[in-house]
Amino acid sequence: MIVNWFRYSSxxxxxxxxxxxxRAFGVLAAGFTIAGLYIGLVVAPTDATQGDxxxxxxxxxPTAWMAMLIYLAMAFWSALALGFNTRLSAMMAQALAPTxxxxxxxxxxxxxxxxxxxxxxxxxxxARMTSTLILLFLYLGVIALRSAIDDPRRAxxxxxxxxxxxxxxxxxxxxxxxxxxxxxxxxxxxxxxAPKMAMTMVEGxxxxxxxxxxxxxxxxxxxxxxIIVERERGSGWVASLIARQGAR
Amino acid sequence: MSGFFAMGGYAWYxxxxxxxxxxxxxxxxxxxxxxxxxxxxxxxxxxxxxxAGPATRPLADLRSNG
Amino acid sequence: xxxxxxRFAWIGLGLAAVGIAVALVLSAFRxxxxxxxxxxxxxAHEVPQSRPFRVGGLVEAGSLRRDPGSLTVHFLVTDTAKTxxxxxxxxxxxxxxxxKGVVAQGRMGADGAFHATEVLAKxxxxxxxxxxxxxxxxxxxxxESMPSLHxxxxx
Numbered sequence: 001m002i003v004n005w006f007r008y009s010s011x012x013x014x015x016x017x018x019x020x021x022x023r024a025f026g027v028l029a030a031g032f033t034i035a036g037l038y039i040g041l042v043v044a045p046t047d048a049t050q051g052d053x054x055x056x057x058x059x060x061x062p063t064a065w066m067a068m069l070i071y072l073a074m075a076f077w078s079a080l081a082l083g084f085n086t087r088l089s090a091m092m093a094q095a096l097a098p099t100x101x102x103x104x105x106x107x108x109x110x111x112x113x114x115x116x117x118x119x120x121x122x123x124x125x126x127a128r129m130t131s132t133l134i135l136l137f138l139y140l141g142v143i144a145l146r147s148a149i150d151d152p153r154r155a156x157x158x159x160x161x162x163x164x165x166x167x168x169x170x171x172x173x174x175x176x177x178x179x180x181x182x183x184x185x186x187x188x189x190x191x192x193x194a195p196k197m198a199m200t201m202v203e204g205x206x207x208x209x210x211x212x213x214x215x216x217x218x219x220x221x222x223x224x225x226x227i228i229v230e231r232e233r234g235s236g237w238v239a240s241l242i243a244r245q246g247a248r
Numbered sequence: 249m250s251g252f253f254a255m256g257g258y259a260w261y262x263x264x265x266x267x268x269x270x271x272x273x274x275x276x277x278x279x280x281x282x283x284x285x286x287x288x289x290x291x292x293x294x295x296x297x298x299x300a301g302p303a304t305r306p307l308a309d310l311r312s313n314g
Numbered sequence: 315x316x317x318x319x320x321r322f323a324w325i326g327l328g329l330a331a332v333g334i335a336v337a338l339v340l341s342a343f344r345x346x347x348x349x350x351x352x353x354x355x356x357x358a359h360e361v362p363q364s365r366p367f368r369v370g371g372l373v374e375a376g377s378l379r380r381d382p383g384s385l386t387v388h389f390l391v392t393d394t395a396k397t398x399x400x401x402x403x404x405x406x407x408x409x410x411x412x413x414k415g416v417v418a419q420g421r422m423g424a425d426g427a428f429h430a431t432e433v434l435a436k437x438x439x440x441x442x443x444x445x446x447x448x449x450x451x452x453x454x455x456x457x458e459s460m461p462s463l464h465x466x467x468x469x
Contacts, residue, residue: 037266042252045443049409052256054441056265063269102272110265117261119417119434120407127348130338137335144328148321180349181370183417185439197441215273222280226287233291242292 011088011228012237018228022221025214032211039204056114058204061189062212064107067135068170070100070216074142075167078160090156091231093163094146095224099216101139108132119183127176128184131169138166152231350417353391353398356428369398369428370417370436378412391416391428402430409435 040058047054074096081090111129112122123129142159149155177186188196195202232238255262350370351361361367369391377390386403389412400418410416415436423429442450 041262041266045445046256047441048444048447049437050441051258053258053261055255055258055262057441059265059269099276102276106269106272109268113261113265117258118407118409118437120410121432121434124434125348130348134335134338137331137338140331141328141335144324144331148324148328150317150321181352182349183368183370183434183436185437188439188441196439198443198446201441219276219280223283226280226284229284229287229291233287233294238291239295242288242295 009086009088011091011232014088015225015228015241018221018225022218022225025218025221029211029214029218032207032214036204036208036211039200039207044200044204045198050118053114053117056110057188057201058208060107060110060114061205062209063103063110064132065209066212066216067100067104067107067132068173070096070103071135071138071163071167071170074100075163078163081156082160082164087231088228090152090160091224091227092220093160094156095220095227097139097142097146097159098223099219101136101143103212103216104132104136104139108136124183126183127180128173128182131173131176134169135166135173138162138169142166352393353396354393356398356422357396361422363422366419366421366431368417368419369400370415371398373410373412373414373416375412388427391418399427400430400433401427402433404433406433407435409437411435 036058041055044055044058046052074093077089077093077096080086081093108129111132115124116122142162145162146155146159149158176182177184189202189205197205229238229241253259253263350368353369353371355361356369361369371391371393374390374392374397377388379388381387384403385405386401387406388399388401390397391400392398400420401423402418402420410433415438417434417436418428418430419432419434420428420430
């Protein structure tokens with residue numbers, strides 16, 4: 001079966017699809033998160049060294065992964081927007097930034113509250129932490145840049161450039177624990193080796209990751225719908241959309 | 249049950265992390281609702297203004313942030 | 315608020331964000347605090363002489379001494395090849411243990427010891443329930459074994 005994906009590259013046809021997907025992923029997010037929290041906070045055993053403080057991992061690791069992944073997604077849509085000058089790609093990049101910033105902030109916040117009982121400090125100027133803090137500031141920079149430029153198409157181009165330049169930071173974050181001697185420990189789960197944690201812990205981590213993924217997709221799609229209405233409000237189809245359903 | 253909330257003595261750290269996440273999720277969802285409502289209101293007002301005629305357009309610089 | 319003023323406010327915020335990010339990069343990387351040096355590097359004088367830096371490794375088993383009546387502690391940090399004596403006054407983190415990872419920040423003293431202003435525990439990326447850990451320790455009893463060395467891999 002051949003799906004005409006280009007059909008969905010126009011805001012008109014993407015708007016209702018995004019609504020259906022957003023609701024579906026919202027339901028998935030709720031399910032996965034509840035299950036993941038149950039596994040992580042109740043079922044998973046205490047860690048031998050860190051006690052129950054390690055349970056922060058079930059929030060920290062998924063949000064940290066997501067903060068990096070969303071930045072890559074934002075850079076990807078930005079590249080498409082620059083290359084093909086497509087409206088919807090720029091809107092997707094715009095919709096991803098706030099959620100990416102939130103994920104970076106949560107990763108830093110939960111990391112601080114994990115670092116205090118284990119390392120002995122809320123914050124250290126460690127390579128991993130410093131580069132993640134820079135990621136947060138890149139997100140905030142993109143959001144501020146967008147708000148500073150009135151013309152949406154010019155804002156698209158400026159934000160796309162900043163997003164693409166900032167993308168070099170993502171591999172720095174990911175590989176910082178291998179490139180330098182950092183206080184931050186290495187990865188417990190990677191593509192190249194067996195997980196370095198008990199199986200229940202891995203399960204909790206993966207289920208929570210699925211929950212955070214679904215949440216970010218649901219929220220981003222909901223936000224892109226608002227962005228479409230904001231930016232296409234002069235068009236006829238938005239007029240008929242309003243006439244049909246109103247603001248609810 | 250109280251043992252669960254005590255988190256083996258690490259309650260402050262664990263619940264500050266998860267609590268902040270819960271607050272952040274609620275705030276983001278509320279902000280999205282507000283933004284959606286605002287987007288529709290702005291679009292409707294712009295259209296009403298257009299329907300009234302291009303000469304009477306008081307909402308020309310209505311911008312939507314947030 | 316006028317749209318123009320709001321725009322200036324956003325430009326200011328954006329510049330502040332980017333400026334802070336750049337300042338962080340420069341200051342953190344210039345001061346050598348984003349990573350730590352190993353005891354071998356310290357012994358080979360490959361460390362900054364006039365500026366504070368970090369040294370990381372394992373706390374050598376049996377090397378921890380406390381000065382009576384004060385919070386001052388002495389211990390040796392090792393990377394299994396070389397060791398560096400460390401002096402520190404203050405509270406040690408919960409996870410600080412002999413044979414476990416540690417990262418100390420400070421500078422070399424004239425007495426040849428590393429005078430730490432901050433001592434942090436470095437844990438590894440392995441997580442396991444207490445039963446599994448005691449089983450492993452049971453199995454390892456016999457040949458003298460060091461805990462898994464993340465630092466050794468990084469060197």
